[in-house]
Amino acid sequence: MRFHPRLLDTLPGYNRTQFAHDAGAGITVGVLALPLAMAFAIASGMSPTAGIWTAIVAGFLISLLGGSRVQIGGPTGAFIPIIYAIVIDYGVANLLIASMLAGMILIAMGAFRLGGMIRFIPISVVIGFTNGIAVVIFLSQIKDFLGLQIDQLPGEFFSKVSTLAGALGTTHLPTVALATASLALLIGWNRLAQHIRWMRRLPGPLGVLVVGTAATALFNLPVDTIGSRFGGIPQAVPALAFPELDLSNLGKLIAPALTIAMLGAIESLLSARVADGQIDDRHDPNQELLAQGAANLIAPLFGGFAATGAIARTATNVRSGGRTPVAGIIHSVVLLAVVLALAPLAHHIPLATLSAIVVMVSVHMGEWHAFKTLGRFSAAYRTVLLSTFFITVVFDLTLAVELGLVMASLFFIHRVSDLTRIEPVPQDNAGIDPRIQVFRLFGSLFFGAANKLESLLVAADTRPAVIVLSLDKVINIDTTGLEILQNLHRTLAKQGASLVLCGLNAQPASLIARSGFATQLGEANIVGSLEAALARASACAAKAGELSPSPLGGASPVP
Known part of the structure; x- marks a missing residue:
């Protein structure tokens, strides 16, 4: 296929006015991406530093090489259960290898022009695993939201529920109070911003993060922070390094890599398609897959992990005036500047506040109205959606998507057979x-x-x-x-x-x-x-x- 990033189409005729709009949007999205990148990384079993550098490196490459004018890339909530399971089962080094393998798969998908094939996945499967992921993310945050004394939360559903239930007696009230207050402030942020001028200038997640961090530092709250658990965030660019490769585990990483690649392709192309409707444009799905592949191949060299197009950040970019990939590049530059200039301030960021942000993301990412309207649709639709949802929550996302696609195909064959x-x-x-x-x-x-x-x-x-x-x-x-x-x-x-x-x-x-x-x-x-x-x-x-x-x-x- 022809390699042609959308950035090349936007440069002719680019002017100061458009740069001003892109710069404003890039700064806004960069500020929003900071708390999300840290929260998603911690929820995935990674360090906040890994999340930030994933957003910087992957976000830069996705905007530089992508097939969408406004796509913003980085770590997303949908990857949390996948990344966490890989870290638990294989370790961080093998997660980085799996992310790089996923990058190669995405590059191959783009090169062989498979971008359009992603649209063939039935909506019942998409909604089922999206809602299932939201539930899994929510469960993963109970530990930090309640301050439970658990060394490591299991990845398997029944063990996770059993561990959480057994640790409820260790609930830490100051942590619960801070997490609840952070969640309440996050829910009411937009309403309060209508009456308080300075709140309008900050995205809700960043504003809540600032307030929670300030409260923790000023009142010396006895809660876990990034400093106490991770030692803070290094104020430097990480050394470029290839993750240690264990050939004995390489075969076991193929399935996780395929899962990362498929989910990354689905989420990024879905995000790009939503953005197309907002800016009256049409993205190149194959070029977008090439960019996603390059991002997942290069980000692990800086200690990052799996990334994809982020629907919420892309929508924020559009609403803020971003219309070219320059906005996404500026978003990465803003994150880089924050790390190099303000990293020591991250020492006091409370994990309870980050947990509240992820809980809010999990609630918003689910299409819960789909459960209310199930009765309007066929038994086949209901069966596929609910089965995919159940298997995603209880067993595994990969298995859920595979069985969902098989069931949807069998129902389709039966339906077409009836019509013949x-x-x-x-x-x-x-x-x-x-x-x-x-x-x-x-x-x-x-x-x-x-x-x-x-x-x-x-x-x-x-x-x-x-x-x-x-x-x-x-x-x-x-x-x-x-x-x-x-x-x-x-x-x-x-x-x-x-x-x-x-x-x-x-x-x-x-x-x-x-x-x-x-x-x-x-x-x-x-x-x-x-x-x-x-x-x-x-x-x-x-x-x-x-x-x-x-x-x-x-x-x-x-x-």
């Missing part, structure tokens, strides 16, 4: 030979509807001399459907009868010609209209008694 039918066409014309049977097929003649045509192979009370199949209502035939037609032709030939096809649409006609079946059947037995088919059938029926014996023991149809 074959009906006899009555012939009122007295001149038509009664030994001619005419049938019209509707829908798609594929492997899921094979039984519909096989009924014609069952011997009837009076064997027909000719069967006419009108296929003008058939939109598609696959190789299984073609084989059924061939079997019908061979069975009729053994009986000294003929098969006539008429009204073939483009795809069925092409397959029948390419497979050689048109030659086997005889070009004269493939006609355009039902009238022509009846005429041909009448000729075949009239000569049925003159047929020569066939090599199979029956008779051969009239050529």
Whole structure:
């Protein structure tokens, strides 16, 4: 494919006015991204430093190389359960390797132009695993929200719930009070901002982070902070280093890497498509996948981890006036400047406040209204959505998506099979030979509807001399459907009868010609209209008694 970042399209004619809009948007999004990057990293079992450098490096590359004008990249809440599980099972070094493998997969998907394929994932699967991820994220925050004394929270659902329940007796009241106050302030931030001018200048998450940090430092609150748990944030650019590779674990990381790649592709392209509607533009999905791949390949070299397009930050960028990738680049520069200038202040950031921010994200990311409207949709839709949701929460996101796609495919096959039918066409014309049977097929003649045509192979009370199949209502035939037609032709030939096809649409006609079946059947037995088919059938029926014996023991149809 052609490598062409959208940044190149926006540079011609770029002016100071547009730069001013992009700079304002970039600063706003950069300020918003700071608390989110730290919160998502901590919830994923990583250090806040890893989250910040993921946002800096991945955000820069996604804007520089991406296929969207306004996409903002970085760590997102959707990755939390995946990253946490990999860290628990394989360690941080192997997480970085898995992220790099995911980057290679995304680059390959973009190079082979698979960006459009992501749109084929059913909405029921997307909503099911999105809501499931939201629940998993919420559960992961109970420990820090309540200040529970747990060394390491298990990744498996039942063990996690059991551990949380067993540790409820260690609930730390000052932590609960700070987390609850932070969550309440976050919920009411926009309402308060209508009456307090300075609050309008800060995004809610950053404002709550500032207030929570100030309260912790001024009153010396006895709560866990970034300083007490992680030792603070280094005020320097991390050394470029390749993560240690353990070849014995490489095979085990393929499945997690595929999960990271698929979720990253889905979320980034969904974010880009939402942004398109806001700015009246159209992104390049394959170029976007290339950028996402490069971001996930390079960010781990700086200690970062999996990244993708962030819907909330992208929407904030658009609302703030960003219209070119320059805004996303500035967002990364702002984060870099904050780290280099203000890193020591992060020592007092309370984990309870960061936990409240992630809880708010989990509540907002779920499409909870979908549960209320389930009754309006089919049983297949409800089954796929609820199954995907349940498996995501209780077992594993990868398994949930796989089973969701399989179930959705099976329901689709069943539905299309129901729509495929074959009906006899009555012939009122007295001149038509009664030994001619005419049938019209509707829908798609594929492997899921094979039984519909096989009924014609069952011997009837009076064997027909000719069967006419009108296929003008058939939109598609696959190789299984073609084989059924061939079997019908061979069975009729053994009986000294003929098969006539008429009204073939483009795809069925092409397959029948390419497979050689048109030659086997005889070009004269493939006609355009039902009238022509009846005429041909009448000729075949009239000569049925003159047929020569066939090599199979029956008779051969009239050529």
